[in-house]
Amino acid sequence: MAADKTQDSLRGMSLPEIWNSAEVKQLRLDMLQERKNPLCLKCYEVEAAKAQSLRTKHNNADRAREKIIGQTRSDGWLDSKHLISLELNLSNACNCRCRYCCHRRSTGWYKDFALLTGSPGLPAALTATDDFPNLYGQIRDLLPGLQRIRFGGGEPLIADWHYEILEILLAGNRVDVKLSYVTNFCNLTHGGKDILELWKRFRDVAVSASLDAPGSRGEYIRKGLDWNQVMQNRERLMRVCPHVIFCISPTLSVMNALGLPDFHRDWLEKGYLRPNKIDLGILFGPVEYRCQILPPHLKREAVASCRRHIEYLSRRYGPSAKRDISSFQNAVTFMQEKDLTCLIGRFRKTTQALDAIRDERFEDVFPELAGLAAGPQAPGAEAPLASYADLLSLETLEPYERARTHLELALLHKQAGRPDDAAGEIAKALRQDGLPADSYQDLCREANRILKELAPQPPA
């Protein structure tokens, strides 16, 4: 959750060094004293919406917590023998290019990003380390105490490093290490290896498939995914590895907020999913994809659809669907927590630009949301100022997003004939700390354009 904020890195630091880095020690102390640490802002935002965050989930589930609290030194140092759980997202290799993802997290995104911006800035393939053999050695050293590994990516099932680590576990006869995956579930084979044959040898495997919607909707949101293949993979997994626990981990966004309850119900009824096997992630950024941008009538529909689903789950499964029910309750709470309709113009702009590159049409795939994608890209007069205030109140808003919001506000003030307010917003946009140089130049160009139009015109 803190990936873009931390300075710690496997380049130049080992896992035990990161475990006791200045940042992590401070984080431990802050957590012990219930002080908010900036690395955790995303979790705090989820908690503010009364939903379960990664932080609270682990705090509630980890039974070893009390023991290690007692062993934490006053400066936050903790013996690395407690490093029993790894979450490894070691490369951005991925076959998909999900709408809300980016080329930092997916090699699949690289070409689209270059077409969108004219310059991707970074190389296509990114890895967390230049020295995988060294990292494998560190993992071998941790092997005696290791209890869990969570593999992410990119896409772990097409990543060589993931297969290397499984071989390390097998060579050390650690088939008892709990494996869990966040995967797009498109490929069960890679480089001549069949992951199901490997999973058969481990006792405890849990797969969380990132599936947002069925059929063409799923294929639109998660470009590169083949829905028929996903269903075949699900059936093969049930047949060949019945011991593998299967969950879905959809990302709740504006695109699937209306249809997610039906998708979940359908998979329960098909027997592809058991109750309590949804790990619903809430999308925070890019902000224009948040479900909170839905206009009031669509938000009401999405909320009603979640509530009907909650009723169905309670009636059909009772307490055994407790986690599913609470996931959909969290979705409702989050949707209702803020009005971000001011972002509809931005959603339109992003969607139309990507549709043009991918030769797709949002409104053909999501006719019920067609009004969101059609129309002008500029913020409309209909966007209430309170909605901008809600957006700017987000602590997690990136500096670039914040600056863009001030410029959009400047445009609104200009359209409403309030030049002083417009100039004030432009000044706020350009005063943002932490703006990357190329974004700053873009913002300056846009600011200049607005300023020119604000200046009194010479008499004809």
Ligand code: SF4
């Ligand atoms: S599957 Fe994951 S890493 Fe790949 S594009 Fe989608 S969100 Fe990004």
